[in-house]
Amino acid sequence: MGKKRSGAGLTGPQQAAKFLGVSVLAGVVLAGIAIPGAGALGLAAKGTVEGFDEIPANLKTPPLSQRTTILDAEGGLIATVYSRDRQVVPLTAISPYMQKAIVAIEDSRFYEHGAVDLKGILRAANRNAQEGGAAQGASTLTQQYVKNVFVEEAGDDETKVREAQEKSLGRKVRELKYSIQVEEELGKKKILENYLNITYFGQQAYGIESAAQRYFSKPAKDLTLDESALLAGVVQSPSRFDPVNDAQEAMKRRNVVLQRMADMKDISQTEADEAKKKPVTLKVTRPKNGCITAVKGAGFFCDYVRNTFLTDPVFGKTREERAKLWNQGGLTVRTTLDPQSQESVNESIKDHVNQDDKVATAVTLVQPGTGRVLAMGQSKPYGFGKNETQINFSVDKRMGGSNFGFPTGSTFKPFVAAAALERGVPAGKTYLSPHDMEYPSPVQTCGDKPWVNTSHDRVENESESEVGPYGMRDAMAKSVNTYFVEMISDNALGLCPVTEMTTKLGVIPADGTKLPEVPAIALGTEGMSPLTMANAYATFANRGVYCTPVALESITDAHGKALAVPKSQCDRVMAEKTADTVNTLLLGVIDSGTGAAAGLTDRQNAGKTGTTDSRYNAWFVGYTPNMAGATWVGSGGSKQVSMENITIGGQYYDKVYGGGLPGPIWKQAVSGALEGREAPNFTTVTIPESGMPAGGGRPTPTNPNPNPNKPGKPGKPGGDGKPGGRPGGQTAAGATGGATGGNTPTNPFPDISLEPGFVGGPEGP
Secondary structure, eight states: OOOOOTTSOOOHHHHHHHHHHHHHHHHHHHHOSOOTTHHHHTTTOTTTOOOGGGSOSOOOOOOOOOOEEEEOTTSOEEEEEOSSBOOOOOGGGSOHHHHHHHHHHHOTTTTTSOSSOHHHHHHHHHHHHHHTSOOSOOOOHHHHHHHHHHHHHHTTOHHHHHHHHOOOHHHHHHHHHHHHHHHHHHOHHHHHHHHHHHOBOSTTBBSHHHHHHHHHSSOGGGOOHHHHHHHHHHTTOTTTTOTTTOHHHHHHHHHHHHHHHHHTTSSOHHHHHHHHHSOOOOOOOOOOOSGGGOSTTOHHHHHHHHHHHHHOGGGOSSHHHHHHHHHHOOOEEEEOOOHHHHHHHHHHHHHHOOTTSSSEEEEEEEOTTTOBEEEEEESSOBSSSTTOBSOOTTSOGGGTOOSSOEEOGGGGHHHHHHHHHHTTOOTTOEEOOOSEEEOOSOBOOSSSSOBOOTTOOEEEOSSTTOOSOEEHHHHHHHTOHHHHHHHHHSTTTOSHHHHHHHHHTTOOOTTSOOOOOSGGGGGOOSEEOHHHHHHHHHHHHTTTEEEOOBOEEEEEOTTSOEEOOOOOOEEEOSOHHHHHHHHHHHHHHHHHSTTGGGOOSSSOOEEEEEEOGGGSEEEEEEEETTEEEEEEEEOOSSSOOOOEEEEETTEEEEEOOTTTTHHHHHHHHHHHHHTTSOOOOOOOOOOOOOSSOOTTOOOOOOOSSOOTTSOOOTTOTTOTTOTTSSGGGOOOTTOOSSOOOTTSOOOSOTTSOOOTTTTTSSOOO
8 A cells, every 4th residue: 555645635546546435435436336346345244244235225223311300299300310321402402503503514505415415525535635644524413413323322332333334335335325315314414413303412412402501501402602602613622622620622613603693694794793702601411310409318219210111020131131221211200209208308407417427327117008109218318428328228239238238126026016916826925034034945847957056045034024924015115135036936837938928028138038947036136228228118107918028000102102110019918907916016115115215106107116136227117008108227337336425316225225216207207208198097806815825835934033122234136225325324204114224124914013123122212
């Protein structure tokens, strides 16, 4: 091949070759048929380019990716998300100045030529031959549009994007054939409209509407002459002519466009000169994308909506199909988020836990009977900065949550009770329930092999004052560990009915593993998410009918067509009487037990507290007949924080219990969420109590060295709502007839009246 001469253009042979190549392309377009002699020119060589006739005749134009709008249940904006920030608009919604400017600078003969501009090709070939490089292009707007279609279709696949933009003769030939089709099918105005909607204008703005909003904070229809010329100039090189980063370079390019418009008689020279004198004046709206832009503290709910879309087969058979639909965007997603509930959750979190505290909190509210997720918030906001996170503490790992969830402590005990009641265990069943005992063994499992306590593991209650016998009502109210370990170990129950019940209730560990068949699960040793717990408790509120959680109300695509959305699946998982009995038990937790601090003043509510080993996690899960919610407080990061002698939300706690901090958070959140709304009551049952064991209980050892005056031991699960749970170590106000723990012992014989001070010395203050 000949060499380029120093200080001159191409050699004669080089110019001839370039001209011949251009002529061949021009001939292809003009003829619209296979290139004669293409083999001699190398155009049909295998691996180089397809024969012109072999190129598919129909260009399949993919839908343009656009922004997706996520709304709450009342139609209020939550967030705007997009793969590409684009709003498709008709030509009538685009300034005439903009239309003229882009044609003038990119393809001034657009309305005169067909798919290819032969004069432009010859002119560009001559210019490039003279200057020895690609000084001037010859692509028409139609050809540029076709190329952008290929780029759009490539999406985020870098390899396909490179192929769509490669400077090869093969791509050029394919582009030309499709351009012929486009010209025939669409016509000039539609091509111009499509071009302005698909083109990239820099600063993450795709299409003229987003560009106008990005640079000038106005719609495309209101663009002035100088603004239109500026944006038209950006197209050739969005980085070089970026007016945000280099206003001077952008101005030079703008003035070139203005002069070109004057030369083409689109505007007068006077208009052009006046516009050239104007400085580049921007009113930039910074790109905002994704759930980080969510309002109302709903960033994590927004993320939950996205993950719901990406994981549900209703939106596509594979994750790839679902992701393509999501990234294509243009969707309007109406969700189940209730603005009143979300605001109340945010306020309660803000009032109790600070963003920079060593621990975090998460609150989730759902609607019994529908599965609708009403609110979702946490103290560490959605984001990438300090004391921010993208981990959604409210949901399972597969939905963007923590790797393992959070051990639930005694909030698991109602599931054991429900399984026992379903098996016919009477609600008045008593067990000896000593303060300390070895796990009974063997215990029946779902398989042939029972669980055996080979390590002689032991379980004890939070306070040494908690010594049975207890019936189910008091054991639940006081959260007596040994009672529920005896229950789950009883031959009348065993482990299998409990794991079967939790499966029906959707109580699956947050990491997706199977709940282990060991008696310790009665104490909430496995990690769960707040959404899982709230929705399971909603089943009790719904009198035994479980409904899968849902976050999507409706979805419409860019054309207003409704898409199918997943519906809540509701199934009866326990008898009404079982649910009513559990509700009665958990009403007692609020009325006279560890959850007194979570008691609502204007309506009935039930619930359960939970505290885990070393006080790493504290919970309150509660409900009314028309709302259920879970509040978790604990360590959100990899480092576990023991919540003893700790300041949270500006308040000092000597020990954090489920009833002491999560309970009040839940109370404030739910009170605000239900303000002004109906207050139905539970259907309750009568639960007998007996101070002595009733048949079926295992013989268990008594407390070997009871000391009712000794305060509850820290670091033991199950002791929920004991002293220390309130700021400064105060007891929960309003608790009556239940455990006050600490130095004030509990009457171990609930059916026998004892004089004050008979057990453990005088009454506490």
